[in-house]
Amino acid sequence: MGWKFLPHIGLAVTLHLLVAALFLFSFSFTTPAPSIVAQPAIEVAAEQPPVIQATAVDLQAVENEIKRQKEREAAAERRRKELEAQERAAREARQREEQRLAELERQKQQEQERLAKLKQQQEAEQAKLREIEAQKLAAEKARQEEQARAERERKAREEAEAKRKAEEEARRKAEEAKKAEEARRKAEEAKKAEEARKRAEAEKRRQEEEAARQRAIAEEEKQAAIRSAMPAWASAVKAAVSRVWIRPVGSPAGLSCVLQIRLAPDGTVQDVQTVKSSGNSAFDRSAEAAIRKASPLPMPSNPIAAREFASQPINFTFSPDR
């Protein structure tokens, strides 16, 4: 913000300097003026001639003297006249001087008046100057104030704006923070849920594994029973079916079909399905007939094994080895 106000500061400083210079200037031409006017009056008084200097003397000397007197008279006359003239002149001079002095006085008065007036004028000017100055100052002040106010307002505006922005920012940040918090909270919740799920899963898996292990053990025991019953049963079934299997006369060599059957627990053949046909319908039919003819198939005496054999599909592969 500083540099933008520099011109204003510069302007203010310049104005101040200008005002100061104005003051200096006015003092320099008002103060010396009276000393110039007062100096000559004192010098004139010092040049005035002494009035009692002229005294008389012999006839020839008088005649001469008279003559001289005459002459002296004439001269005195002349001199008197001169003196008169001089006196007159002096009077006149005095008058003139007085006049001059009066004039001077008047002038002085005038001068004083002028000076006073000048002074007054000056003072008025000064007052006016001061007023102007004051006005200027006031204006300046007002300007400055205005500027300051504008500045303040600007600052206020800026501050308001900044504040608004700050508030906005704060609000935004708060919002973000809230969101972040929300997200964090959710993540936390999800994490917790996930952990809980994993725990539950692990527990479930553990239980399942346990159950599976138990089942496997039970199954193994059952399978052991079944395994022990299986060979005898399989060969009994094989014999029972083989005994009644009548292959079609003249079937081509290499025929083979697979039939899948389901047994009732008593060995009754419940369902026969062709898993793989030999491609020869008579051969397939003979195989199915054999199984159906052998029904009910022999079943193991062990009821667990019997149930097991009845519970699962049994594949018969018919492939005569000739």
Next chain:
Amino acid sequence: MMSKTRNLLSLALLGLAVALNPARAAINIDITQGAEAAIPIAVVPFTLEGPALPPQDIAGIVANDLRRSGKFEPLPTSDMLSRPSRLEEVQFQQWKALGVDAMVIGSVQPLGGGEYQVRFELLDTYKNSRILGKLYRVPGSSLRALAHSIADQVYEALTGQAGAFSTQIIYVQQVGDADKRSYQLVLADADGERPQVILTSPQPLMAPAWSPDRRRIAYVSFENRRQEVFVQSLATGERRSVASFAGLNSAPAWSPDGRRLALTLSKDGNPDIYVLDLDTGALRAVTQHWSIDTEPTWAPDGRTIYFTSDRGGRPQIYRVAVNGGQPERVTFEGNYNARPAVSPDGRWLAMVHRGPGGDQIAVMDLQSRQLRILTRGPLDESPSFAPDSAMLIYTSNKNGMPRLATVSVFGRADLPLPVMRHSVREAAWSPR
């Protein structure tokens, strides 16, 4: 680490359980034994739905046909506990107890005007279900043909192969005493029934042979006091001599395309195999050997001729390319093998094989070269394949009386045709 190990252990146990789990892995049982035998079947006498007895025993004809094929063993009617004619009437348990795999039931209803309505059903005894079921309306004269057709349908339904019961045979019949003897060519149903004489001659007739289109017969006749080969139309009876060369003119055999005859001729001195073009009359020698070459027969591909020759010292069967070439001996078992016949499917070579039991009909598997003797002998002759390649007709001589019989190629059901009043021989089974 511990839990991982435990998991692995669990998995291993699970795997074991799965491997043994009966719900997943089926039990497997291999059946490799079992008899090759005729299918036990019950052909229940058809119920008569009317006052008049039908002229034919349809069930009897069907049962007879099926038995003759050697692939079926019909249950004797005397063993039957009931005689149902509809699926709804069948108590399957009963028939299962009798051990039959299949049943044929049906009814015959006279409609008047000599017409009949015939209905039949083929049932699977172990599935308790119907395999076939049909209804026909035929004149009485067609009842026998219909019965053969039913037999064909049952045969095909149960064996997957077309039956050959609606075919015919032709044979030579000798009638009269030694001082007033005549010879006849007789056409009959494949079961020997409904014989019709199509030619009578005071001189011997021999070796009838069917054209592949079943419209003509070639045969040897001595009617002109010499051996000649004739071709006769069955529809018109029109006949012509196609070979009357000096010496032998015998053993005609139709090429699969029906345009040529393979013959035995001795016009150049000793008997050789020739091929005669029936359209052009062109004749070409297939063999030229100082020995006796005779009894030619065509392989179904039309490119090879099998024949009997004693060029090796004893009669044996040889084969030669129709266009000529070096004959190749085919039979080696025994010192007498003659009268070859190739099955229509090209799988079998039938012949008269002389062994300890005398002259017997035998078949050789042309692929494996294994020989099987089918008949008892001691004087069996003239084997001829049914079009299904599963049966043969041949002539047996028992007690000096030649008779016709059929035998399954698989060595079963060696059954005589109905006893005929006369001596019959040299039957030929028609194509379809």
